[in-house]
Amino acid sequence: AEALDATLVETRVSRLIIDCNRPLDAPDLVPPVSETTAIPGNAGLSEQQRAARVDLSWRPFHDTIAGIIDARLARGQETRLVSVHSFTPVYKGKSRPWHIGIIHDDDRRLAKPLVAALQRLAGVNVGVNEPYSPA
Structure with missing residues (x-):
């Protein structure tokens, strides 16, 4: 912050x-x-x-x-609001491949450049609305 x-x-x-x-x-x-x-x-x-x-x-x-x-x-x-929420790499025995997830609704003004920047990082798997949805 x-x-x-x-x-x-x-x-x-x-x-x-x-x-x-x-x-x-x-x-x-x-x-x-x-x-x-x-x-x-x-x-x-x-x-x-x-x-x-x-x-x-x-x-x-x-x-x-x-x-x-x-x-x-x-x-x-x-x-702009940003919420940080942790998630585990394995949930109920199922692997989650993402290192970070960016969750957004229809307004992508903040999410789009953030996702693009994170996707440029070597070895980082970015989930878009994964592992959670904005709902």
Whole structure:
């Protein structure tokens, strides 16, 4: 973030507790299983316990992002969002060939030059909307 003169917003809670990259209605917002491993602390959570996790991490994360965007737009600043999310090279026994994945929706203004630059790097396999989709 410092090198790019960008604002960094990060969670301080493992995505095994609550995944801030998921919408509130996602069934895996509080994942019951990580790949093939059950997460006992997530089994049988009450609505109150789930809401406490939302209040602990998800809501502050999203409220902070919204506030930053609103302030930048109010100042007329051009704004782009970049999210960094890790993925494993093997998932549920299936190899993933990508070293990095660039996920984008219909607006490719940032993704297109980034993908092109990364594809020029020797030995780097770039996934475009892999291993995840923008949905």
